[in-house]
Amino acid sequence: MAELRLKNKVAIITGAGGGQGRAAALLFAREGAKIVASDWKAESGEQTAAQVRDAGGKAIHIAADVSASADVRRVIDEALQSYGRIDVLYNNAGVGYSSSLSMRDILKTPEEDWDRVLAINLKSVFLTCKYAIPEMIRTGGGSIINTSSIAALIGGEDAHAYTAAKGGMISLSRALAVEFGPKNIRVNCICPGVIDTPMVEPVVGPLKNANRPFRFSPIQRLGTPDDIAYCALYLASDESSFVTGAVFVIDGGVTAR
Template structure:
């Protein structure tokens, strides 16, 4: 595991399970103290307990990333509790409600479109809006936003999700350009199919699961820890010359 200086502070949103929980645990393994944020407080508390059981330090904070006041309070709680903010993984996200929620562009309901954009795109912007000034004040910091391979290519039936994840690419590149002068790096991770609750019903459907998994050169779903390792590396000093990058961690899906 890439070394991160002990006592640094990492914030992970969407950390009640899946990729975010794996990242919280991976940061803790490097010695960083972790703030576990999620709209699902019970899951966030479980993640914080898992960190504490491994000898790490963590707090859980209920946060809805679509609400500016909640995100502002999250950053304030982080600083009040741990004194600083070094790394942020802005990872909270939603897809469609289920496979049956996959409809073509003209058939999307306005409510579903707004909800997906609000969590996946506005949520990432709100997190950066309150993280960046804190990092500027410290003169350092690293942010990793969770995009997707669907932030790099289109996909039938997922217009709002695809648009939100392409939007995350735009936010990431723009913030990278703006904040390099303050010693802050901003990157995104673009997972392929990863075995988490978000895609459970897809992976449980043999026909669809095969098509999705076969689109990856390494023909299996990724594990959450495989994304977490990339996030921790992007935050570490080993990635000191990497900013504005969309890193595919996708079993080779984008190589085609």
């Protein structure tokens, strides 16, 4: 029988209460990882941890806001108390179209919304990496997976704060890959296309209801959370041990046009 792909690894997943984060938590656990499922929505995060446990896996939930330093510190501390090490840090939490914050062009974006989107979607990576990397160095290495977006690769009419945060994430990931590669810490980005989660429901909901092929992508469907989780699984596992500073575009071909 094949070895489990994440056997004995401990994975922190932020934004694990829904969408792509929950899919990754369930998949990673099936492949043998112990899951630290974090979300600022306590009930959804706990549901994810319970689903992992119900399926026979190991998981805890820690309620935390990824933009708050003290919360992030607590996630790292409690992960270490529970499981003793951190092998995988999956920075998946983010806000987008479904949030109350403006996702419009800069002329229509209030300054406080710009700051909040940048804090949740980019400063969060600074905080989690700042506190997790020393622990990864202590135990001999790790894999950091950052969820960027195709918005970082192509310009758009709206979502300018979001786009800036996701672009910054790619640049920061490359810099961290260079600095911490010698410590056996790999840092990669995933750029999802349009994935069927609550985040994009306000935008894609009407298209879905029209019951026509999704022509926005050459594959002509929306992505699923599992489409992304399988890429994250590869990056979390030792199968990708020569892969760092890379950007994985999982978008059904949208950016190939």
